[in-house]
Structures are given as C-alpha cells and as structure tokens.
Amino acid sequence: MNATTKNQPIETAVNEIERIHQPTLEEFKHKIFPARKPVVITGKMTDWKALSLWSVDYLNTVIGNKEINVHVSHNKIFNVDPEAGFTIASKKMKFTDFTNWIVQEQKTDEHYYLQQSPVTITFPELVPDIEIPDYIDPKLFMITNLWIGTGGNVSPLHHDMSENLLSQVCGRKRVLLFAPQQTSRLYPFPAHSKTPHMSQLNIDQLDINRFPKFQKAQCIECLLEPGEMLFIPAFWWHQVYSLDQINISLNFWWKTHFKEYFTPPGRRLVAQIPGLIWQICKNFAGAN
Ligand SMILES: O=C(O)CCC(=O)C(=O)O
Incomplete structure (x- = not known):
C-alpha cells in the first residue's frame, strides 16, 4: 500500500487476501471462521436475483420516490463526528433524486452515500432478491444493511463488534484490513471517547510525525x-x-463470541463500557 505523507511515500507491509470458492457450511464453521482471518468467498451469491436484477432502472422502479436518508460528505470520506459519537451528517432525499445524482456524476460540493441502511426496514421490497448466507447461525444473526454509493466514497478505518459478510452486488470495493493485534499501530480515538472504534489516521495522507507506528502495520x-x-x-x-x-x-x-472481547480493541471497549459485559453474557447464553 502506498500511503503518502507530504514528503515521501510510506511502505506498509501488504498481503493479498485469500479467495475460497464455495466453501461448505462445515468448512466455514470449522476452518474459515476459527482462523479469525478475512477471506473472500466466491460463488456463494450465484442464486441471488439481485445480481442479475439490480440496476438503477430496476431499483428506481421498485423503490421509486421513497424518501431515504443519505450520509453527506464534502471530501468523499464519510467520517463520523468524534464529538457526536456515531452520527454522520445526513440529508433526506427521494431515492430517484439520489440515483440521478449518481448517474449524472454531478460535480457538487456535497457527496452522498446510502450507508448501513437496514434492508428489512427501509427496503423490504428488495428482500426477495437476496439470501442470508447459511454460514450465519440464525440464533446469532443481527441485521442486513444495504450500501449504495459511487466511486471515490471512502468509509474510513474502523472496526465493528460483530462478525461480517460484506457482499458485493454492483461495482467493486477495495478494502484494507488490519488484525485486532495491530490496534496500537492504528491510533484509535481514546477508549473513553465517543468513537473508540474509529482510527484517527487518514491513511491516504498520513501525518508520519504524529503517527509513526503506522509504518510498522x-x-x-x-x-x-x-x-x-x-x-x-x-x-x-x-x-x-x-x-x-x-x-x-x-x-x-x-454476534461474535465473548472471547473476541479479549482482543486489544475488545478489551478497550469492555474497560470503558461496563454494561457491555452484561450484553456479551446475554448474547452468549442466548446462543447456547
Ligand atoms: O462498504 C463500505 O463502505 C463500508 C462497509 C463496512 O464498514 C462494513 O461492512 O462494516
């Protein structure tokens, strides 16, 4: 990866992701999941109608003028506000106005991204076109979110507390991934802040003097x-x-297993949010 500073490029060690074709449920449960390492799974979405159906025209027909809530950015980096916690600046607009904005590639000051929209609540009409992967234990399943945007949008460096299968329907995404053990090299916001799960780094314009340990990530x-x-x-x-x-x-x-809260980012959260321990115990009890 070429992160850049004002003076010189920085070389951070990069490994390419492993790809596995159509792993069985047993392979996912006993090999992929316990390895605790990201992998790309291919050939698992072949039965999704979304893959052949979802074009802008189709979505406009099915969703039409529904009002949606899109996130707004002036520089295409969709950052949460560290003062406000989980909120990102947002705006309500008609779905078709949003897709027109994407199609016309408007050179506006504002950029829009429909992020993390719970599909069963906001777009129930799209549910028949997708399938919850059978790798997920129904007792642990939390939510399916829809993301619609355009090239250049960036969701900046963060971690979540849940297991995730990010499933691509249209266009491509480039994803940079860092293990939980790398946390101290990624300069998260302080554990007592409202955004302990977000990194302070802008890895594309790195301030190497402030964040020197990133070079070792x-x-x-x-x-x-x-x-x-x-x-x-x-x-x-x-x-x-x-x-x-x-x-x-x-x-x-x-939902993840409680042992993941012993990883460095998990420990930081538990130390600051005592109520989380109760939640984790409940999750674990519910799944057994
Ligand atoms: O696709 C994106 O822009 C971000 C996705 C993400 O952060 C996630 O799935 O947790």
Missing part, C-alpha cells in the same frame, strides 16, 4: 468483485473504498 488488501463476499471477523479494522460509478453492497452482521 501489517495490512491485507482485497479487491472485492460483484458476486463475492468478504468475511471480516469481529474487531478487524477496515477501510473501504468504493470503486466504479454504481456501487451496491450488503453486509450481514452477527
């Missing part, structure tokens, strides 16, 4: 193509770049 790079799923284990840091004009993905989140 080990990264896995992935180019996710339509029809592919990326397994992102809980607490893995990731930064996601949307490529191509029309970019559509879904992510499936499910």
Whole structure:
C-alpha cells in the first residue's frame, strides 16, 4: 500500500487476501471462521436475483420516490463526528433524486452515500432478491444493511463488534484490513471517547510525525468483485473504498463470541463500557 505523507511515500507491509470458492457450511464453521482471518468467498451469491436484477432502472422502479436518508460528505470520506459519537451528517432525499445524482456524476460540493441502511426496514421490497448466507447461525444473526454509493466514497478505518459478510452486488470495493493485534499501530480515538472504534489516521495522507507506528502495520488488501463476499471477523479494522460509478453492497452482521472481547480493541471497549459485559453474557447464553 502506498500511503503518502507530504514528503515521501510510506511502505506498509501488504498481503493479498485469500479467495475460497464455495466453501461448505462445515468448512466455514470449522476452518474459515476459527482462523479469525478475512477471506473472500466466491460463488456463494450465484442464486441471488439481485445480481442479475439490480440496476438503477430496476431499483428506481421498485423503490421509486421513497424518501431515504443519505450520509453527506464534502471530501468523499464519510467520517463520523468524534464529538457526536456515531452520527454522520445526513440529508433526506427521494431515492430517484439520489440515483440521478449518481448517474449524472454531478460535480457538487456535497457527496452522498446510502450507508448501513437496514434492508428489512427501509427496503423490504428488495428482500426477495437476496439470501442470508447459511454460514450465519440464525440464533446469532443481527441485521442486513444495504450500501449504495459511487466511486471515490471512502468509509474510513474502523472496526465493528460483530462478525461480517460484506457482499458485493454492483461495482467493486477495495478494502484494507488490519488484525485486532495491530490496534496500537492504528491510533484509535481514546477508549473513553465517543468513537473508540474509529482510527484517527487518514491513511491516504498520513501525518508520519504524529503517527509513526503506522509504518510498522501489517495490512491485507482485497479487491472485492460483484458476486463475492468478504468475511471480516469481529474487531478487524477496515477501510473501504468504493470503486466504479454504481456501487451496491450488503453486509450481514452477527454476534461474535465473548472471547473476541479479549482482543486489544475488545478489551478497550469492555474497560470503558461496563454494561457491555452484561450484553456479551446475554448474547452468549442466548446462543447456547
Ligand atoms: O462498504 C463500505 O463502505 C463500508 C462497509 C463496512 O464498514 C462494513 O461492512 O462494516
């Protein structure tokens, strides 16, 4: 990866992601999931109607003038506001106005991204076109989110507390991934802040004097193509770049095992949010 500073490029060690074709449920459960390493799963979305159906015209017909809530950015980096916690600046607009904006590649000051929209609530009409992967234990399943955007959008470096299958329908995404053990090299916001799961780094314009340890970070790079799923284990840091004009993905989140809270980012959260321990115990009890 070429991160850049004002003076010189920085070389951070990058490894390419492994791809596995149509692993069985047993392979996922006993090999892929326990390895706690991201992989791309190919050939698992072949039965999804979304792959052949979802074009802008189709989505406009099915969704039409529904009002949606899109996130807004002035520089295409869709950052949460560290003062406000989980909120990102947003705006309500008609779905068709949003897709027109994408198609016309408008050179506006504002850029829009439909991020993390719970599909069963906001777009129930799209549910028949997708399938919850059978790798996910129904007792642990949390939510399916829809993401629609355009090339150049960036979801900056962060981790989630859930297991994730990021599933690509249209366009490609470039994803940079860092293991939980790399946390101290990624300069998260302080554990007591409102955004302990976000990194302070802008890895494309790195301030090397402030963040020197990033140079030692080990990264896995992935180019996710339509029809592919990326397994992102809980607490893995990731930064996601949307490529191509029309970019559509879904992510499936499910509850992680309590032992993942012993990883460095998990420990930071538990230390600051005591109520989390109770939640984790409940999750674990519910799944057994
Ligand atoms: O696709 C994106 O822009 C971000 C996805 C993401 O962060 C996630 O699936 O957790």
